[in-house]
Amino acid sequence: QVHLVESGGGLVKPGGSLRLSCGASGFTFTDYYMSWIRQTPGKGLEWVSYISNYYTYINYADSVKGRFTISRDNAQNSVYLQMNSLRAEDTAVYFCARVVGSGSQKGTFDYWGPGTLVTVSS
Amino acid sequence: DIQMTQSPSSVSASVGDRVTITCRASQGISNWLAWYQQKPGKAPNLLIYAASSLQSGVPSRFSGSGSGTDFTLTIDSLQPEDFATYYCQQANSFPPGPFGGGTKVEIK
Numbered sequence A: 001q002v003h004l005v006e007s008g009g010g011l012v013k014p015g016g017s018l019r020l021s022c023g024a025s026g027f028t029f030t031d032y033y034m035s036w037i038r039q040t041p042g043k044g045l046e047w048v049s050y051i052s053n054y055y056t057y058i059n060y061a062d063s064v065k066g067r068f069t070i071s072r073d074n075a076q077n078s079v080y081l082q083m084n085s086l087r088a089e090d091t092a093v094y095f096c097a098r099v100v101g102s103g104s105q106k107g108t109f110d111y112w113g114p115g116t117l118v119t120v121s122s
Numbered sequence B: 001d002i003q004m005t006q007s008p009s010s011v012s013a014s015v016g017d018r019v020t021i022t023c024r025a026s027q028g029i030s031n032w033l034a035w036y037q038q039k040p041g042k043a044p045n046l047l048i049y050a051a052s053s054l055q056s057g058v059p060s061r062f063s064g065s066g067s068g069t070d071f072t073l074t075i076d077s078l079q080p081e082d083f084a085t086y087y088c089q090q091a092n093s094f095p096p097g098p099f100g101g102g103t104k105v106e107i108k
Helices: none
Strands: A003-007 A010-012 A018-025 A033-039 A045-051 A058-060 A068-073 A078-083 A092-099 A109-112 A116-120 B004-007 B010-013 B019-025 B033-038 B045-049 B062-067 B070-075 B085-090 B103-107
Touching: A003 A092, A018 A033, A018 A092, A018 A116, A033 A078, A033 A109, A045 A068, A045 A078, A045 A092, A058 A068, A109 B045, B004 B085, B010 B019, B019 B033, B019 B085, B019 B103, B033 B062, B045 B062, B070 B085
Parallel strands: A010 A116, B010 B103
Antiparallel strands: A003 A018, A018 A078, A033 A045, A033 A092, A045 A058, A068 A078, A092 A109, A092 A116, B004 B019, B019 B070, B033 B045, B033 B085, B062 B070, B085 B103
8 A cells, every 4th residue: 555654863963954754655656746744833734845746846945945855766766855945943843745737636645654753943 | 926725724524414614715716715634644535626526535515616716625425434624625726725624524
């Protein structure tokens, strides 16, 4: 079955960097866009970034544009989020999610990882 | 940018009650709307897509309706495992999202 698992979260000082990883299994990785979504403690969900199957399309939320970089390694069935110039407001649980790219489920996040916590604090 | 507004932000209900949650898009999105359920400490789980289609494995007491800008999620005969937070999400355009602010269904 589909399985996504994030890693790389932790405590980092403001201005620091962190790289999140998401390993995928149970489906043909190159058939899907992948996305990162975050959730601040006690708050709602915020889409962060997505990347298309073969890197053609990449997009970021305005709140992270210029600081975060999404990438993927189709040979390793993995997607990454490089986070630089981190701020306190980036503190959140970061989820990796599979994006359905076509059909009636287009644009939905049909599978999610359990999430990894990023804390930005001095 | 499309904005999604959910109401109410929380609702208290008893087991067996019918619960209705609404979601409004700032512009028309046809039927490109999804609903998710999230339990504490867990990732969200896709319940409904295309406004009214039930994701595989989701109980039939969940239903969705609406088109354009106004949408509804209904839970018939609320069960103990349904106490959670529910989010809507527009799927009309890329990038996917944003999400509504969430509705917490609490035990009365």
